[in-house]
Amino acid sequence: MAPRAGRSVAVRQFHRGSLRVLRPHYLDASGQVTYAVVNPGGGYLDGDRYRTTLVLEPGADLLLTTQSATKVYRSPRDHTLQETDVHLGPDSRLEYLPDQLIAYRDARYDQVTRVAMEPSTSLVLADLVTPGWSPTGEPFRYDRVRLRTHVSMAGRPVVVDNLLLEPGAHGLDGLGFFEGYTHVGSLLMIDPRADDAALADVRALLTERSSHLRAGATATPVPGMALRVLGRSTPEVSEAIEAVVNLLRERWFGQGAVNLRKY
Amino acid sequence: MCDSALPTGAFAHTFGMETYLQRGTVHDEATFQEWLAQFVDHQLVYADGLAVRLAAESCAAPGSGSGSGPGKDPRAGIDFLIELDALMYAQALPSQVRQAGLTMGKRLLDIGRLSLPGPCLESYAAQADAGTCHGHQAIAFGLIGTDHGVPATSLVSAYLFSTVTALMQNAVRGIPIGQNAGQRVLGDMRSHVTRAEQQIHELTLDDLGAVSPGLEIAQMQHENQRARMFMS
Numbered sequence: 001m002a003p004r005a006g007r008s009v010a011v012r013q014f015h016r017g018s019l020r021v022l023r024p025h026y027l028d029a030s031g032q033v034t035y036a037v038v039n040p041g042g043g044y045l046d047g048d049r050y051r052t053t054l055v056l057e058p059g060a061d062l063l064l065t066t067q068s069a070t071k072v073y074r075s076p077r078d079h080t081l082q083e084t085d086v087h088l089g090p091d092s093r094l095e096y097l098p099d100q101l102i103a104y105r106d107a108r109y110d111q112v113t114r115v116a117m118e119p120s121t122s123l124v125l126a127d128l129v130t131p132g133w134s135p136t137g138e139p140f141r142y143d144r145v146r147l148r149t150h151v152s153m154a155g156r157p158v159v160v161d162n163l164l165l166e167p168g169a170h171g172l173d174g175l176g177f178f179e180g181y182t183h184v185g186s187l188l189m190i191d192p193r194a195d196d197a198a199l200a201d202v203r204a205l206l207t208e209r210s211s212h213l214r215a216g217a218t219a220t221p222v223p224g225m226a227l228r229v230l231g232r233s234t235p236e237v238s239e240a241i242e243a244v245v246n247l248l249r250e251r252w253f254g255q256g257a258v259n260l261r262k263y
Numbered sequence: 264m265c266d267s268a269l270p271t272g273a274f275a276h277t278f279g280m281e282t283y284l285q286r287g288t289v290h291d292e293a294t295f296q297e298w299l300a301q302f303v304d305h306q307l308v309y310a311d312g313l314a315v316r317l318a319a320e321s322c323a324a325p326g327s328g329s330g331s332g333p334g335k336d337p338r339a340g341i342d343f344l345i346e347l348d349a350l351m352y353a354q355a356l357p358s359q360v361r362q363a364g365l366t367m368g369k370r371l372l373d374i375g376r377l378s379l380p381g382p383c384l385e386s387y388a389a390q391a392d393a394g395t396c397h398g399h400q401a402i403a404f405g406l407i408g409t410d411h412g413v414p415a416t417s418l419v420s421a422y423l424f425s426t427v428t429a430l431m432q433n434a435v436r437g438i439p440i441g442q443n444a445g446q447r448v449l450g451d452m453r454s455h456v457t458r459a460e461q462q463i464h465e466l467t468l469d470d471l472g473a474v475s476p477g478l479e480i481a482q483m484q485h486e487n488q489r490a491r492m493f494m495s
Contacts, residue, residue, distance in 0.1 A: 148469070151353075157346075160354040162309070164473035175288060176301035176478045184476045203487060216483025218357045226356045228480050 001033065001060035001092075008033040008061045019050055022067065030255050032061040032093070043071035044109070047078040053085045056092035065260050066098040071133075072107040075143065079108035086115040093122040097245065097258065100183075100234045101127070103142035105134040113149045119222070122252070123190040125149060126241050129165065130234055131182040139182050140167040151190065158222045161188060181214060181230035185237040187244060190224035193252045199225050201251075205243050213240055264379065264407060265425040271370040271400065273429035276363045276495040277437065278302060279482035280430065284437060292444040295434045296451060299427065302478060303452070303459055307426060309473040311364075311401035312463045314351050315422045317471075318344065318405030319415035322383035341386055344406075347468075348387075348396040354472025357482035359495035368400040375403055381410020419463055423456045437492055 002011045008031055010024065018041045025034045037052070044050070056062060072080050088094055103109050117123055127147055131139030144166045151159040163186060165172060172178050199219055206215040206229070213236060215229040227244060231237040246257040267273065280298055283289040289298050321343045355361035372388045375381075383406040391398035401422065408418040428449060435445045485495060 146473070157349045157353040159356070160350055160472045161356060162354060162470070162472040162474060163476065164305075164309070165475070174301070175283070175297055176305055177475045179477045214477075214480055216357070216480035218359075218483040218486060220356070220358075221352060221361065226483075228356075228476050228483065230476060230480065 001055070001062050002057035003031070003059040003061070007031040010035075011057070017050075019052065027063070027259060028256060030061070030253070032063055032255075034063040034065065034260075036065050036067045037098075038067040039070070043073050043104075044080040044082070045073055046075040046080065048080045050080075050082045051085075052083070053087075054094070055087045056089055056094060058089040058091055060089065060092045062093070063095045063097070063258070065096075069099045069130075070101045072101070072103045072109040072142075074104050074106035075108040076106060079110055079144070082109070082111045084111075084113045086113070086117075088115065088117040088121040088123065090118045090120045095124040095245070095258075097124070097126050097241075097260065099128075100238070101129045101145065103129075103132040103145050105132070105141040107132070107142040108144045109142070109146070110144075111147045113147075115149070115151045116155075117151065117153055117190065119153060120192060121190070122192075123151070123188070123224075124245060124248075125188045126245070127163075127186045128234060128237055128241070129163075129184050140165075140172045140178075142167065147186070149188065151188070153222055159188065159190065159220050159224070159226070161186065161226065178230060179214065181232055183231045183234060183237045185227075185229040185231070185241050187227040187229075187241050188220070188224070189226075189245075189248060190220060190222060191248070191252060192223050194219075194223040194225055198248065198251065201247060202227070202244050205247060206240065209240050212236055215240065264404065265421045267425060267428045267432060269374065271367040271374070273367060273426070274433060275493055276367075277430065277433050277493045278306070278360060278363070278495055279357070279478055279485055280434070281437065281491055281493045282481035282485045282488060285488060289434075290438065292440050292448060295438060295440060296448045299430060299434075299448065299452065300455060301475070302430070303423065303427065303455060305473075305475040306478055307423060308459050308463055309466065309470055310351070310354060311426065312419055312423055312459060313466050313471055314347060314399065314401035315405040315419050316415050316463055317347055317468065318402040319409045319418050321347070322406055322409045323415065341390065344387055344402065345390060345395055348390070348399055348402055350468070350471055351399045351402065352397045356474075357479060357486070357495075359486055360482050363495045364399045364401070365397055368398040368403055371400050371403040371407075372398050375407045379407050379411060381407065383407075383410045416460060416464070420456055420460045423459055424453075427452050427456065433493065
């Protein structure tokens with residue numbers, strides 16, 4: 001991605017295998033380009049390897065989403081790996097707001113996201129993991145879901161988020177895990193404008209939702225914040241994540257709420 | 264080094280247990296032990312426990328202390344320690360947990376230099392002085408032990424057990440539970456720590472910092488809890 005005459009555009013684009021991107025959209029007048037990733041196969045199969053590389057040149061501005069939920073089918077022999085490498089040039093901005101993950105019974109899914117960024121870069125990364133799908137409707141019947149995000153700034157690791165969900169024999173309902181909730185959302189926002197006042201406002205949004213969500217927010221080692229949200233449905237958790245994203249979009253970019261038209 | 268009275272400040276940290284205390288989820292011996300087992304299995308193992316092992320192995324390996332140049336084990340030497348130190352700092356998302364590792368790390372570096380000096384610890388402490396490293400407690404612990412000939416497996420068990428002991432003492436004061444109840448929990452945790460040490464043996468650097476969501480949210484929420492007795 002690179003800025004050209006006030007709008008961000010893809011200067012080079014390449015795909016092979018089953019991942020595609022839809023044609024770009026401009027959802028507002030900011031020049032930010034929006035792309036949606038599509039998996040025409042419908043879901044990830046055992047042994048599948050997916051790799052996405054994103055390069056944002058200085059000043060580029062990208063909102064990346066998915067066309068629909070990511071489904072991971074059962075992995076009786078191997079596992080499914082989704083690797084994403086992101087390179088963010090100075091003053092670029094990436095908002096990555098994918099749909100929810102649905103891991104089927106016996107699925108093993110590893111997601112590795114590596115972001116190399118600069119102090120002037122703005123990054124928003126979200127994830128939402130559902131209790132998955134099983135024929136009996138029982139939650140947490142997948143074998144393993146691991147979401148590992150590694151952010152480095154000027155070559156040094158600054159944030160490592162390593163969420164590991166392995167139901168095993170004891171399930172995931174108990175103390176320390178889902179504690180009676182079923183869905184987990186994560187949001188990482190790294191931005192040079194992040195400060196204590198922004199964190200306090202984000203916490204206030206989470207407190208307003210504390211009757212149906214359990215959530216925490218904290219400051220990251222570099223200016224930014226990390227959120228973890230437990231809830232009981234995809235709309236509840238994604239509403240909270242979007243509320244936080246929208247608050248900071250308005251505050252830092254004077255931009256309106258995200259309106260992801262799904263097509 | 265494993266004395267719970269070692270002045271590193273462990274008495275001030277519950278790593279989110281106080282949030283469960285305030286919610287009423289942890290309120291007696293049984294519920295404390297449940298939390299403690301979860302904390303050991305789903306956070307301590309993947310963070311501090313693994314860091315003790317990796318730090319100890321990096322210093323015990325041949326070629327350590329002189330950088331990881333071509334042909335040398337990439338898991339050895341000061342370059343690896345600098346990387347491990349940065350990862351330990353980066354993986355602790357809740358800021359109070361990050362701060363705890365740092366404050367106790369600084370204390371342990373000082374104590375180690377005073378009473379148990381050695382080459383591994385000194386090269387790490389020098390990086391911390393220079394600002395190249397943050398100085399983490401688990402790494403300092405692994406290095407002090409290696410300097411004095413303690414094998415990595417024993418160091419991991421010792422670190423886990425002394426952390427469990429410090430948390431038990433905080434539970435005795437904070438919940439509160441009786442001293443005998445605290446000792447019973449420690450007795451039960453002994454086999455648990457052995458299993459945790461075996462699990463750590465199988466992990467790699469990619470596992471560092473794996474965490475479960477509930478524990479982490481409690482650690483984040485502790486930051487704006489009113490009337491707290493502990494710093495984490």
